[in-house]
Each structure stands twice: as structure tokens, then as C-alpha cells.
Amino acid sequence: MSLFYLMLQRPGKESQDDQEEYWMKSAANKNKFNIFDDDVTVETAEELAKSKKLLTQCDDVDLVNWDDTPVSSAISDDIHQGVSARVSFTPSRESSVPSIQYSKSxxxxxxxxxxxxxxxxxxxxxxxxxxxxxxxxxxxxxxxxxxxxxxxxxLNFSPDDTIRRMMLGEPYSLEVFHSKEEKLQLLDKAIQVHDGNAITAVILFLRQTVKPSLFNLELQRRPVAVSHYVSYLRAHYDFKELGNVLGMLNRTEEAAILKYRQAISAPDVRGKMSALRGCLKAHFLPEPDLTHEANLVEQHASLLERQWPIEDADSKSEAQGNLVFKQYPRKVSILNMPLITTLYYNCFYHGRDAENLLTSPLAIKTQHQLSDKQYIWTALSARSRLKQWNGIEELLTAKGWFGNTKNVSVIGFDKVCEILHRTSAPDEILSKYLRLIDGSERRLNLAKKYKCHDVVVETLVHLRDRAELQVYASKLSPGSRGLKTAQDALRSSTIKWKT
Structure with missing residues (x-):
């Protein structure tokens, strides 16, 4: 029987004696305090309610109802706050027991x-x-x-009305859809109206309320829903679930690339090497269509396995005071650097190492299948910066027939001169390779650009352009070597100039 019903009942005279006996027995329990006791007058009750003395008693004092049960926590809180409950005692004609009226919120x-x-x-x-x-x-x-x-x-809880509410931003509830058919109708309606937010919300509701096997089956039947679900997982970095979905959809290439990105995001180099090997074995090698990508992942893992011991050895050598590292201090670690950067590093610090060593530039070229142009350009840049002009000669010299040697450059001697000029090579070294450039016009323009006056004069004499040589000589500084060479050429009687 509820408290509200009891409050509406007015006790008769025939029950007053029983009630008095009941309350006398209850009064023996010192741990309870009855606000409906006859000893509590209207003034006393109001005073107690206002001063909140009912709740300031010690913890072992309880409030009780007519049937000796504790007063509900809601009424106790209302009495404590003095807001929700409004207590008023009205004397009854048949009984002095007070009545109570409270909020029904x-x-x-x-x-x-x-x-x-x-x-x-x-x-x-x-x-x-x-x-x-x-x-x-x-x-x-x-x-x-x-x-x-x-x-x-x-209220209408149909799929159409629910999707409409979702699109308009009105309150809605998906929990009212209990059957599988209703949930799928809801998803199909969301796809039909092309609302991405509604599609994603319904998909997540399906994922929470149906079996995974059923969810995957119905998702595969709806490519639009798959696209939205994959985008949601990728945006929320749920890579584990994303990998499972891509594998379920047989999108092996996307799943492999996802695992590769996860592998290279490892902060520790050793962990990254291990993750790359695992990713290669599990996702790339088993797929025939990913042979090219598998080769690239293999090279990435091999490069890290080469960089790790080189970095460890060079760090110790630098700490011990190696002269090369003192003259050319290392700016950054070689770990996680690109392949060409690693090649340049080894050409710079380990250019003379044998091919059987990890630090050998030729070993890097061979293992990672670099072209001759990539190797020559990188090695030439490193040796030019080190001012190793003899080393440059070695790179650009090849053996011909009958043991003869000749200067060759797979990148072109114009590119060689560009590198030499950038590293401030001496004029005699730069002029030597300028003379090897095929094409008089190209050689003349570069010689003027790099201010190699001897080569300019030689080229103009070769072109038999006396007028151009006179103009060029007029721009040279008095007493310079270039001016003397130009004047000697202009005074020569053996040169046949153009008319």
C-alpha cells in the first residue's frame, strides 16, 4: 500500500487504541523517530521542519511511516531541502493524527x-x-x-519519420526498433535519402544491437553503408576494426597498406623493424597482386636494419673524438632517413669502405637497386663537398678498349659542373669538366655563367666569332688572365675568323 494512499485514509476511533499500542511499542525502539507521533504538536512539527532538526540527528535515527517502514529517500530529501516537500498539519475532527501533503514531481x-x-x-x-x-x-x-x-x-515511430527527425535535428529514438526487419528498413531509408550522418548513426546502432555475423552480412549487401562505416572507423582511428572490415570485404590492398602505416608509426626503431617484417609476411607476400609493394616494404625493412648498426657505431666513434666527425659534425641521426640520404651519408663519412661492409655506398647501390645516375649524382655531391677532387676523377673515369681510360658521366658534364660550382670548386677543376661538355653553345653559356674566362675564349675561338670575343674582352678586368688570353687570341694570325 503506497504512502499516498495511506495519507488519504482517515483513521477512526475504533483503531485509535490499536494505533496507540502500536506506537508505544515502536517508541521502545530508540533508533526510530516518528513524525506522526501524538506527542508532536503542530507547532513542534513545523519548528522541526523549518530548523531541519529531523535530519541533524545522529546517523542511527530513522524516519518511519504508518506501517513502521522507513520514509522514502525522495521525501527525506524534500524535507532536507525544504523545497519539494510542503508539510502542513491539519487537526482532524476524528483523530489528532496529522495529515501530510507533498509534491508529486x-x-x-x-x-x-x-x-x-x-x-x-x-x-x-x-x-x-x-x-x-x-x-x-x-x-x-x-x-x-x-x-x-x-x-x-x-507519436509516429516509423522509419520514415525517424529519419526525417534525424535530418531535421529533432529528438528521435532508435531503441523503439526491435526487429531485424525494422532496423534494416531504417538503414535502407537512410541510404535512400543520402544523409551521411543518419547512415552512420543507424550503422552504429545496428552494430550494437545485432549479431556480428548478421551485421557483417547485411553491411556487405550495401556498398554505400560500407563506405560510410569505413570512413567512420578511419576518422576515429579504430584501426583494429577497420582492418577486420577490410579483410571481410576482401579489400586486401587497403588492409595491407593500413597495416603498413601502423607498422611505420611505431616510435621505437627496433619495434618498427619487427612490425614491418610481420606486416610483410602476413599481408604482402601472400598476395600475388602486391608483389611490387612487397618489394618496397622489404627494402624499407632492410634499410632500417642497415641504419641501426651504422648509427650505433658512428655515435660511439663521434663520442671518442673521430677527426672526420669533428671536422664535419653530424647534424641529425641517420635513423629513419630516406634511402638517398642514407647513401649520401655513407658516401660522405664512409666513401672508401669496402663493398662487403654495411657502410659501403656500393653495397647500398647494389642491395637497393639504385641506378647509376642516382649513385653518381649522390657520390659526386658528397666528394665535392669534401674537396676530394681525385675522388671525383675516379667516379668520372671509365676504362675503354685496350686499357685506355676516358672521362664519362651518366648525368652529363653540365650537371657535373653545376655540382662543382655549387661547392666552390677551383677554376682549373671546373674548367676541366666544362671543356668536356658537348655542344659549343651550351658550353659557352655555362662558361660565361660560371665565369671561366679561359673556356669562354677557347669556345669563341672555336666558333671563330671575333666580334663576340672583342665584346667579351671589353668586359674583363684590366690585367686579368682572361683578358690576356683574349688579347692573344685576337692578335693571332693563325685563326681564321668568320667574316
């Missing part, structure tokens, strides 16, 4: 929640405004609850 919310079930609370109680003063009578409360219940029953 807690019961109203509970009733609405039970009657509307999955309906959102905002929909059920929208428009309700509690009275500023006084209390609603029982009839008003009942009428309000009836209207709220009727409104809840009239």
Missing part, C-alpha cells in the same frame, strides 16, 4: 517514464511547467498524465 516523472518506455523524456514532458506556489490537486495531476500518455502513443 517524483511520482510524475516515474509514471511518465514507465508509460512512454523508449520515448525520449523531452517528448513526454514537453510543455510542463511546475506551479510557482501552491500544489496541484489530484485531478489536475491525473489529467496531465493522461495527456502525456496520449501524446506519447500518438
Amino acid at each position: 517524483q511520482e510524475r516523472l516515474h509514471t511518465i517514464t514507465q508509460t512512454t518506455r523508449d520515448l525520449r523524456l523531452e517528448d513526454a514532458i514537453s510543455g510542463y511547467k511546475p506551479a510557482a506556489s501552491g500544489a496541484r490537486n489530484q485531478e489536475e495531476e491525473i489529467q496531465y498524465l493522461r495527456r502525456a500518455l496520449k501524446k506519447a502513443k500518438e
